[in-house]
Amino acid sequence: MRRLHGLVGLGAAVVLTLSTTATAVEAPPEKPRLRGVPGEIERSSDPRLAAWQRLQYGMFIHWGLYSELGGVWKGKPVTKGYSEQIQMWADITHSEYAEVAKRFSADKFDPSAICSLAKDAGMKYVVITSKHHDGFSMFDTKTTDYDVVDRTPYGKDPLKALSEECRSQGLKFGVYFSLVDWHQGHDFDPDNNNPIPKSMEPLIKRQLSELMSNYGPISEVWFDMSSPTAAQSRAFAGIVHDKQPGATVSSRVWNNAGDFRVMGDNEVPEAPLDGPWQTPASIYHETWGYRSWQKREDKPGKIRDLVTGLMSVRARGGNYLLNIGPRGDGSVVGFEADVLRGVGAWLDRHPRAVLGASATRFGGRPWGEVTVNGRDLFLHVTKWPKSGELRLPGLATDVRRVTAEGDRALDWRREGGDLVVELPAKPTDAVLPVLRAELKGPLRIVPDRTVTAGDGRWSLSPSDLHTGYGYADKGSYYSQKRTRVRETAYLATPRTASRVEVRVTGSAEPGARYRVRLGSRSYVVSGKDLMSGPVGPFHVPRNQVTPLTLTLANPSHPGQDLALNPNAISIRPTEN
Known part of the structure; x- marks a missing residue:
């Protein structure tokens, strides 16, 4: 038995050099190449x-009374905290x-x-603040005159x-809704972790009902902060799902009642996550709402950083x-507009490389990312x-040709299972270079x-084992933790097919129900049975990679922790 890093010894590799005439040099096959898993x-x-996942890239808009103040109170910049929360930080x-509203024209x-602007940036949807922590509603509500x-x-x-206008221009529309409301009675809390008293529930429910009833189809409801009870989280999410069956709910409704998990501000997770998720990003990490005294510099560097964040x-x-943070008068800051158009220009130079593309099982590489x-x-x-070389291990699909920007053909060859790229002397795009390998079949x-x-x-x-990660929370931002939701091993049998059983040793939740899948067959067993006897039989085909996957059979939510710690897994032939 041996562990394969990539596909060494079982296939061929790819090297790319910039030239006028591209060539592909195929090494003689040493043995039949393994059929890989879908990539x-x-x-x-x-x-x-x-x-919702197909939307991929959207515009966040933070706009409210705080925008009129622009991060300044009584002539002095308020340097503590985000500017959209200036009411709290400036006390x-x-x-x-409330007087600020009188000059909000x-x-x-x-x-x-x-x-x-959103379309110029390549965005597919818009999410705007309907109400932030200050409690000032940026929509026509019958619940209050505030x-x-x-x-x-x-x-x-x-x-x-x-x-x-979003509908007119073919964009999806969503709303941000804060569960913290200083106007309705929440105290200032630097962590914005206020519980929701029952006295506030009717107003929240009525406002959500208004938002879900008066603005056409809603694609996303972006709840934020507070620490609701599990019953409150389910009720708030339920209003959205009842009145807008096509809408998705962010995980910041808490208690794992959302449809997609929201990462921390500007966070790019180290590893791919199982299930739908989103990163909220800001042009300036210091604030989301407009700040008049914000430093706006190095536009090319800002475009590069945001392109890298989007692509990653x-x-x-x-x-x-x-996110963008318009001024109080509603105008978009020119620097922010230019940056967004710069991101859009890069996307235009690389059509299909990000928008419309999918993540792959390659994961992050030392030199970058793969879509x-x-x-x-x-x-x-x-x-x-x-080194002048770029190496991508584990490619099991044949390559037709490889190009750089401008459809310039590149020389390539295969070595084992590696795609090896001989690069030009310098990057081929000033923002972020992209190479394209045209495959002869679906990615494996x-x-x-x-x-x-x-x-x-x-x-x-x-x-x-390859661990699949998710997130779970216990009702607030600071209780959100990364969880393990899947363990996968990849098995290869180059010679003959096998009929096998699986034995797992270690620890598991005795009463939990686990799904053990190997190839096309799966079994559901208790944690006790998983630890005490074989599971099977399964069929492992010859000359291909077959995944063995352990998950919860019926998790209460996508991020529920697996509560399984395998010390060893053995797969052996069986006569049963």
Whole structure:
């Protein structure tokens, strides 16, 4: 038995050099190449969630009374905290803060221009703050007069105008909704971790009902902060699902009642996550709402950072929600507009490399990331290798040709299972270079740490397993923790097919129900039975990679921890 890193010794490799005439040099095959596993990470099997995942990239908008202040109170910059929370950080009284509404004219708020900017940036949807922690409703609500229609010179419903313009320009529309509400009685809490008293529930439910009823189809409801009870979380999410069956709910409704998991601000997870997830990103990490004194510099560097963030999130299977903070008058800061258009220009130079593409099982590489779109494999080079070579191990699909920007053909050859790229002397795109390998068939790979056994027997240790991660929470932002939701091993039998059984030793939750899947067959067993006897029989085909996967059979939510710690897994032939 031996562990395979990539596909060494079982196939061929690819080297790319920039030249006028591209050639492909195929080494004589040493033995039949292993049939790899599908390399594309699938979207959710739930059509509603899959539709949300296909949106991929959207615009976040933080706009409210705090935008009128621009991070300044009584002539002095408020340097502590995010500027959209200036009421708390500057300890502004409710009566003083309410006075700000009297000068909120929003005379430059232009939904058409905002939607056009989103499309220029390559975005597919827009999410705007309907109510932030200050409790000031930026929509026409009947629950209070503390809203943009009743208290400001603007006197109109900006969400109505924006939602209609989104539909007109082919963008999906979503809303942010804070569960913290200082106007309705929450105290200032630097952690924004306030429980929700029962007295506030009717207002929250009525406002959610209004938002879900008056603005056409909603694609996403982005709840935020507070620490609701499990019953409250289910009730709030339930209103959304009842009135907008096509909408998705963010995990910040808490108590694992959401549809997709939200990462920390600007966070790119180290490893791909199982299930739908999103990274909220800001042009400036210091604030989300408009800040008049914010330093705005190094536009090319900012574009490069955001392109890298967008691409990295997409390569790991997440959605990317990038924020702008308009001024109080509704106008978009020119620097922010230029940055978004810079991101869009890069996307235009690399059509199909990010938008419409999918994450792959290659994971992050030392030189960058990999996405796939149909039979095109895209190599995003964030760190130009000093060696002049770029190596991608484990590619099990034949390559037709390889190109760089401008469809310039590159020489290539195969060595084992590696795609090796001889790079030009310098990056081929000033923002982020992308190479494209055209495949002869669907993407298949031999994952790192694939274990092969010619006699149909495998002995696996924890180091052979690929862990699938999720997140779970206990009702608040600070209780959110990463969880293990899957363990997968990849088995290869180059010689003969095998009929086998699986034995797992270690620890498991005795009463939990686990699904053991090997190839096309699966069994559901209790944790006690999993630890006490064999599971099977299974069939392992010859000359291909077959995944062995351990998950919970019926998790209460996608991020529920596996509560399984295998010390060893043995796969042996069986006569049963």
